[in-house]
Amino acid sequence: MKKHDVPQDNSKTYQGQNKLVYAVDESGHYEGVKSSGWEVESFATQLAVDDLNEQTNEALAQAQRGEVSPLAYHMLARRFDIPTLAGASGFFQWQIKRHLRPAVFAKLSDKKLNRYCDTLKISREALLTLPSQ
Amino acid sequence: MSEPMAFGLASALTFAYLPFVKISGMPLIAYRMPPKTIIKKVCKKLNIELESRKFSSPEAGMQALDDELEKGNLVGLQSSVYWLPYFPEDMRFHFNAHNLVVYGKTEQGDYLISDPVFENPVTCAYDDLKNARFAKGALAAKGLMYVIRSAPSQCDLAPVIKPAIKKTAKMMNGLVLPYFGLKGIRHMAKQIRMLDKKPAKYARLYLAHIVRMQEEIGTGGAGFRFMYASFLEQASEKTNTPALKECAEHTTDLGDLWREFAMLAVKYCKKRSDINLDEIANKLEQVAEQEAKLSKLLLNAIA
Numbered sequence: 001m002k003k004h005d006v007p008q009d010n011s012k013t014y015q016g017q018n019k020l021v022y023a024v025d026e027s028g029h030y031e032g033v034k035s036s037g038w039e040v041e042s043f044a045t046q047l048a049v050d051d052l053n054e055q056t057n058e059a060l061a062q063a064q065r066g067e068v069s070p071l072a073y074h075m076l077a078r079r080f081d082i083p084t085l086a087g088a089s090g091f092f093q094w095q096i097k098r099h100l101r102p103a104v105f106a107k108l109s110d111k112k113l114n115r116y117c118d119t120l121k122i123s124r125e126a127l128l129t130l131p132s133q
Numbered sequence: 134m135s136e137p138m139a140f141g142l143a144s145a146l147t148f149a150y151l152p153f154v155k156i157s158g159m160p161l162i163a164y165r166m167p168p169k170t171i172i173k174k175v176c177k178k179l180n181i182e183l184e185s186r187k188f189s190s191p192e193a194g195m196q197a198l199d200d201e202l203e204k205g206n207l208v209g210l211q212s213s214v215y216w217l218p219y220f221p222e223d224m225r226f227h228f229n230a231h232n233l234v235v236y237g238k239t240e241q242g243d244y245l246i247s248d249p250v251f252e253n254p255v256t257c258a259y260d261d262l263k264n265a266r267f268a269k270g271a272l273a274a275k276g277l278m279y280v281i282r283s284a285p286s287q288c289d290l291a292p293v294i295k296p297a298i299k300k301t302a303k304m305m306n307g308l309v310l311p312y313f314g315l316k317g318i319r320h321m322a323k324q325i326r327m328l329d330k331k332p333a334k335y336a337r338l339y340l341a342h343i344v345r346m347q348e349e350i351g352t353g354g355a356g357f358r359f360m361y362a363s364f365l366e367q368a369s370e371k372t373n374t375p376a377l378k379e380c381a382e383h384t385t386d387l388g389d390l391w392r393e394f395a396m397l398a399v400k401y402c403k404k405r406s407d408i409n410l411d412e413i414a415n416k417l418e419q420v421a422e423q424e425a426k427l428s429k430l431l432l433n434a435i436a
Contacts, residue, residue, distance in 0.1 A: 001359060001389055015221040018252050020135065022359035024385060030137070030363035034252070045346035047402055048157070049223045051338055063237075079215060083155055084227050087270030111281045113392075121216075121264060 003033055011037020013045045036079065052079065063130055069105030070130050071096075076119050089119040134290075140165070140392050141364030142293060143174040144300040146357060148424070150317040150324075153273055157226055159339065162321070164344040164356030168232040172209065172279060182282040189277040191267040194276030195259065198235065200243075201280050208235045209279035213268035217249070219255040224349070224426070229272040237263075294368045295435045298377075301361075302431035305424055315428075316425045321418040328410055340398040347395055355395075357387035376434035383430055387423045394420055 017042050018034040025031055056076040060106045062068045075096075087091045091112075098104050099112075116122055140146070145165045165171070169185075176183040188194035201208045213229045214220055236254075237245040243256040257265075266276045305314045312320060321343070328336040338353040347356040362384035369377035394416045400408045 001354065001385065001392070013221060013223040015223075017221070017250075020252075021252070021354040022363045028382075030359075030366050032136075038348065038354075040396050041344060041348040043399050043402065044395075045223055045349060047337060047341040048345060051334075052157075079157075079226050081158055083158065085268055087229070087273075088268065090269070106284035107297070119269075 003031070006035050007031045007038040007040075008035060009037045009039040010044065011039070011042035011045075012047060013037070013042045020084075052076065060130065064129070066102055068100050069102045071105055072100045072126055073130060074116075074120055076121060078122075085119065089115055091115070135367065137360045137363035138169065138290065138367055138372050139175045140357065140360050141301075141368060142178050142290070142297045143171040144297045144304065145171045145174075146301050146361045147304050147354045148314055148356075150312045152312070156228060156271075156346075157342075159342040162219075162343055164347060164350075164358075167230060167421055169211065169230075169277070170260035172232075176281075178297070179285070179288050181284045185277060185279045186280050187277050188267075189261050189275070191276065194266060195263050195279065198278060199238075201278075202235065202238055205326070206280050209233070210262075210266055211274035211277040212236060212262070212265035213267075213274065215364055216261055216268055217248075217257060218247075219251070219257060224250075227268070227270060228350075229270060229274055252286050291372050294372050298365075298368065298431050298435050302428045305399050305428040315425055316324055318417060318421040318424060322414040325410055325414040325417065336410070337402045337404075344395045344398050347391060355388035355391040358384055358391055362388060374434060376430075380427065380430045380434050383423070383427055387420070387427060390416075390420050 001021070001023045003025045003117050006021050006023050014037045018020060018036055020028055020032050021035045056057060056073065059076050061107040062067065063073045072112075075081070082096050085091070086096055089096075091099075092108050099108065113124060113125045117127055120127065143166065147163070147166055149163040150160060151163070152160040166174075172185065173185075175181070186197065188197065189415050198208055198210070209230070210233055212231050212233060213227065214231045214349050215225050215227045217225075217231075233246050233248045235246050239245060239256060242263050246255050246257055248255055255374065266274055268274070299359055325340070328339060331339075348354060362381045365377050365381035365384055367376060369381060394413070397408060397413045399434070401413060
């Protein structure tokens with residue numbers, strides 16, 4: 001990549017930060033050049049973020065209708081999915097899937113709830129309720 | 134020593150497609166060796182004595198960090214991106230193998246951090262840093278901490294450069310498994326062709342994931358190919374090998390080719406009708422061919 005080809009697209013995802021890119025200057029030598037973002041990269045990031053937000057909102061709506069437990073929303077709101085939450089909390093995936101059912105979640109022991117609180121870094125009250133909208 | 138030089142000496146350039154390590158439900162795609170390996174290798178090559186420690190108790194880990202800072206040492210840490218509040222919201226996800234350097238503490242007790250992703254130093258509160266260091270899950274850091282104990286006053290880079298290049302060239306040819314090096318790239322091209330049979334939304338997210346792994350993670354762009362080119366240029370001067378300069382130019386073209394691949398992939402994500410999965414996969418196979426050529430050029434250059 002030539003130095004003058006380094007994209008400066010002011011990506012929203014960088015939040016005003018710059019990133020270092022190595023590029024070739026006029027004399028053919030490499031040097032570090034600051035880039036304020038690349039449209040291609042930020043589109044990919046945005047697509048992934050939008051998808052996560054969509055999933056989170058869907059889980060929130062489902063939890064409000066009582067179809068899934070609040071855990072479904074809090075898990076996604078903290079950018080976890082079932083495999084990553086299983087890794088981070090020490091529960092098995094099948095346990096988490098069970099806990100996503102409102103009836104099962106309502107009867108969870110304090111010990112298990114605390115494990116979720118620790119992993120998600122939220123208070124017990126927050127875990128048991130949904131944000132009001 | 135420059136970042137590209139360290140990168141090159143550690144033979145860090147590679148490609149790995151790991152379907153069994155999941156990052157947000159997608160395979161882990163790496164364009165370089167894990168940072169832990171890079172740090173260790175550079176230190177070994179340059180006779181730097183490095184101490185690395187893991188901790189079972191978060192409190193002990195934070196105490197050890199404080200102790201080192203008090204002695205005036207710089208401390209390298211492995212941490213999770215998600216729990217570092219100074220990261221832009223859109224870049225926070227559960228990725229545990231992010232490395233940073235702590236160089237001190239403010240009067241309020243916040244840590245002063247030099248993070249490779251940011252141009253300027255950032256600060257982080259005790260609890261947040263603790264959470265980030267001791268996040269569990271895939272690639273968990275377990276509080277991993279590095280401190281340099283002693284370093285030779287001067288070192289001669291020239292004799293270690295060529296073996297490092299040789300290792301990279303050989304690694305690109307791949308191991309037995311189809312997930313590494315050239316085979317890994319071709320495997321990924323095959324996966325892209327098969328996206329046909331998946332829901333359109335999954336196909337778009339999958340391609341976006343590849344582009345993020347290539348461009349967003351780390352510095353330098355094009356999956357570290359530009360950084361390696363910069364290393365080859367320096368290596369050519371240090372060892373007086375003009376052939377390496379040609380390799381650097383080839384690596385630059387290779388980086389450009391990776392970026393073209395990213396552009397095509399994102400074009401597909403944008404639902405443009407003038408692009409299909411075969412074209413993207415073909416581009417990637419072209420990349421694999423050029424990587425193969427690079428491997429040969431490198432071996433010839435140092436022979």
